[in-house]
Amino acid sequence: MMLLRGVLPFLLSLLLFSETIASIPIGPGIVSSAATPVYGYRVLAVHPHDPAAFTQGLVYYQGGFYEGTGLRGRSSLRRVALETGRVLQKRDLPDAYFGEGVTLFDDRLYQLTWQSHVGFVYDRASFDLLGTFDYPTEGWGLTHNGRELIMSDGTPTLHFLDPVTLQELRRVTVRDENGPVQRLNELEYIRGDVYANVWLTDRIARIDPATGRVLAWIDLSGLLPPEDRPGANVLNGIAWDETGHRLFVTGKLWPKLFQIELTRPDSKVFLGVVSFP
Secondary structure, eight states: OHHHHHHHHHHHHHHHHHHHHHTSOOOTTOOOSSOOOEEEEEEEEEEEOOTTOOEEEEEEETTEEEEEEOSTTTOEEEEEETTTOOEEEEEEOOTTOOEEEEEEETTEEEEEESSSOEEEEEETTTOOEEEEEEOSSOOOOEEEOSSSEEEEOSSSEEEEEOTTTOOEEEEEEOEETTEEOOOEEEEEEETTEEEEEETTSSEEEEEOTTTOBEEEEEEOTTOSOGGGOTTOOOEEEEEEETTTTEEEEEETTOSEEEEEEEEOTTTOOEEOTTOOO
8 A cells, every 4th residue: 555655646747747748739840749630531522524634733713623734745724614524724835844733813823834943824714824933943732821822842841932923932841740741742722721632642631831740631542433543643633612611632634523521530420621620
């Protein structure tokens, strides 16, 4: 009994200490050692998608999509119907360019290229070329937060650009508990967080844009059925309907585009994309 009276206070102090450490907020540049939660998905709707489209960027706008496609000699900017997948408007890039991510900001469409270090700015309605801009890295994914363009380059770095001057304002390194996250690709900004496809995986990272910390992973394994896999490439393409609260995803050379909602990793209760804890 004397031994227990000595041990119990010690164990209680350890418990209180561990709870105190666990409650310390994570600041910039600090990554929690706890495992990042992994969310699943449920398919709500399936729509046709051009199987010849090497999808590099996807933006939802007023009932349809703006889509950027890649591959040299096949790169384009498109306006696409949601329900049918039909291409309603198209501008081809010169054969020398490998098209990459796109975003819509202030009625202008911005499109990156892969290794040419040049981006294009178009009028949204006409697709007329308004200008070009340069950047020193490769171009992969592109989105915006209402103030800045956010660009990925295939590394763990997100670059924040002034949408007028196209100059870099700041950058952040994306990390989870295992370290920097490589191959960040197509991007979408959803309710304060950046969602990023990770090239060569079926995962999307949900990222805090202030710190670069991965808040959650979304595992989309098995989304494209086996019968649609022949000829298809990797998962790539995220679009968010802010008004309808709809999340869309597709892939390069995929014949289908999916509307999904996310599921909790613990209870598997269905929830909306913005309902993370």
